[in-house]
Amino acid sequence: MSQLSMRHRHQVQSVLAACPLIPVISIQHPDQVLPLGKALVEGGIRVLEVTLRTDHGLGAIRQLRKAFPDIWVGAGTVTHPTQYREAEAAGAQFVITPGVTDELLNYGLTAEAPLLPGVATMSEMMTGYARGYREFKFFPAEVSGGIPALKAFAGPFSDVTFCPTGGIRPETAGHYLALANVVAVGGTWLTPQDRMDAGDWRAIVELVQDSLARL
Numbered sequence: 225m226s227q228l229s230m231r232h233r234h235q236v237q238s239v240l241a242a243c244p245l246i247p248v249i250s251i252q253h254p255d256q257v258l259p260l261g262k263a264l265v266e267g268g269i270r271v272l273e274v275t276l277r278t279d280h281g282l283g284a285i286r287q288l289r290k291a292f293p294d295i296w297v298g299a300g301t302v303t304h305p306t307q308y309r310e311a312e313a314a315g316a317q318f319v320i321t322p323g324v325t326d327e328l329l330n331y332g333l334t335a336e337a338p339l340l341p342g343v344a345t346m347s348e349m350m351t352g353y354a355r356g357y358r359e360f361k362f363f364p365a366e367v368s369g370g371i372p373a374l375k376a377f378a379g380p381f382s383d384v385t386f387c388p389t390g391g392i393r394p395e396t397a398g399h400y401l402a403l404a405n406v407v408a409v410g411g412t413w414l415t416p417q418d419r420m421d422a423g424d425w426r427a428i429v430e431l432v433q434d435s436l437a438r439l
C-alpha cells in the first residue's frame with residue numbers, strides 16, 4: 225500500500241502547531257469573508273478552516289489566501305476527491321474531511337495540499353494509519369467519547385495526534401489541549417453567525433482573545 229510522504233506529515237504538523245484553536249468557518253455572505261478573517265487574525269488565530277458547506281467556500285479560500293498570506297488557510301467538510309481538487313485549485317494549504325473513504329485517503333497521499341482525515345473510531349483511524357497518516361481530526365469529538373476516548377486511543381497508538389472538533393466549547397478546549405495526543409482543537413464557536421450578521425467584528429476579536437486566554 226502507498227504511504228504518506230514526510231512532506232505531507234510535516235506540513236500538517238506545521239498547521240496544527242501554528243495555533244491551538246482552529247475556527248471552523250461557514251460563509252453565508254461573501255462580503256463577510258474579509259472582515260471575519262481580519263477579526264480572527266486580530267484576535268490571535270493563525271489557522272482558518274473554511275468549510276465547503278456553502279457555495280461561498282471556495283471563493284472565501286481564494287480571498288483569504290490573498291488577504292492573509294502569513295496565515296494557514298485550508299478547506300473543511302471535503303467529502304469527495306472532486307471537492308479536494310477544487311479546494312487545492314482555490315489555494316487551500318490543507319484539507320480536512322469529516323470522515324474517511326478509501327478514495328479520499330488515497331487521493332491525500334499524492335495531493336498537493338496535505339490531508340487531515342476525520343475519524344470517530346479506532347477502526348477508521350487504523351484505516352488511515354495503514355497508509356501512513358498519523359495526524360487526524362477527531363470528529364464529532366464530544367459525542368464520540370470526548371476526552372476519555374482520546375485517552376483510550378493513546379494506549380495502542382501513542383504516535384498518533386488529534387485535532388478534536390465537534391461540540392467543543394471555550395470552557396472545554398483547554399481540557400482537550402491538556403492531553404498529550406491533542407495538538408489543536410477546532411470549532412464553530414469562534415464564528416457565531418449572529419455576530420457576523422450584525423457586523424459585530426469586535427465581538428469576534430474578543431471571543432477569540434477570551435478563548436485563547438482560557439487555555
Ligand code: 3PG
Pocket residue numbers: 248300301322363389390391392410411412413
Ligand atoms: C466541524 O465540521 O468541524 C463541526 O461542525 C464543528 O463542530 P461544532 O459546531 O460543534 O464546533
